[in-house]
Amino acid sequence: MKLASLKGPTRDGTLLLVNSGLTRAVNTDGIAPTMQYLLEHWEESHAKLLDAAESLECGNERHAFDFQAALAQGAIDAPLPRAYEWLDGSAYLTHVERVRRARNDKVPESYYTDPLMYQGGAGSMMGARDPIRAKSEDWGIDLEGEVVAITGDVAMGATPAEASAAVRLITLVNDVSFRKLIPAELAKGFGFVNGKGANALAPVAVTPDELGQAWDAGKVSYRLVTHINGKWFGNPNAGDDATFSLFDLIAHAARTRELKAGTMIGTGTISNKDPATGYACIMEARVVEQVEQGEPKTPFLKYGDTVKIEMFDHQGDTIFGAIEQKVVPYP
Known part of the structure; x- marks a missing residue:
């Protein structure tokens, strides 16, 4: 599983799930809003993220966006x-x-x-x-x-x-x-x-x-x-x-x-x-x-x-x- 953070709306950013090729990403708001939240709720959130990662890899996530474009625009924060x-x-x-x-x-x-x-x-x-x-x-x-x-x-x-x-x-x-x-x-x-x-x-x-x-x-x-x-x-x-x-x-x-x-x-x-x-x-x-x-x-x-x-x-x-x-x- 590959994870990143989008800049904003707070200093902790917004957690993203990224596909294996680092080309597409999706917001994980419904599972874990930030990386820190995920780390503190790992057991209950990890399995849900694995399911979402599989869906993203298969191209089934409707709200996925171009990760490389966001990176080039400076919109990606530290994970x-x-x-x-x-x-x-x-x-x-x-x-x-x-x-x-x-x-x-x-x-x-x-x-x-x-x-x-x-x-x-x-x-x-x-x-x-x-x-x-x-x-x-x-x-x-x-x-x-x-x-x-x-x-x-x-x-x-x-x-x-x-x-x-x-x-x-x-x-x-x-x-x-x-x-x-x-x-x-x-x-x-x-x-x-x-x-x-x-x-x-x-x-x-x-x-x-x-x-x-x-x-x-x-x-x-x-x-x-x-x-x-x-x-x-x-x-x-x-x-x-x-x-x-x-x-x-x-x-x-x-x-x-x-x-x-x-x-x-x-x-x-x-x-x-x-x-x-x-x-x-x-x-x-x-x-x-x-x-x-x-x-x-x-x-x-x-x-x-x-x-x-x-x-x-x-x-x-x-x-x-x-x-x-x-x-x-x-x-």
Whole structure:
């Protein structure tokens, strides 16, 4: 099952059911008005949505509309327009290792058994066609391509196995970072606030069964393909080189508190050991260039630059639709 949200009439948007080809969508008002409502009433709404999805797939929904046209017009919101919590881990320690090596530092041994995680802002998630807005190019504007799990309720102290049952939906995120603001912020000894911008989700979130065998033990074994200004930037496989699964990260987040339905857990920047797979964030490319060439070459994003992040199945079909954003000045 594939789900999205139409912008309006409230900040939580209007829940949409989308067909497998991401071409047609239908309003689900009679079942669940918003994504948050669905997540909080999953058991009673899920079966009804499955019936509606079958009808949509067969072309029997009279009120279906052109999903791609709505997306192109900027009418599609993030699948979950605002979340109770956005908790971002760091499952791919290759990313951390490269950043640390650039400053002649090593990754502490504890990082391989105890995940890194920060709590970010989720009061307004951007739609996949919404622009990346910043007041200054000097902030060091960066993208970060990740996989995200959207959960139901999770009990405090849940094990990874118990956390697996709480995964309701999977999607992609561009975790926007302002790299030049981060060092001074982290030096204070707390976490990210100003160094992280508003994030954008892919147009569609899918139930794990849509991923088939590529959904394996809390990892998604498909490549995340990123382009900057139309130029290929990377295609690391999200199932490779992950020290922690999404199940591990959810359990880590729930260690000392309950997680409520509508919590989003991110994998952190997808990164593979094989350098031929490229990158899912500019900072990682820059630190590799620093080590190998003596100085970073890849510039951070500037006004007018475009970013495209997408994931395809083995038949070459898009799974979540593409995050396509342009960098613009904040008005």
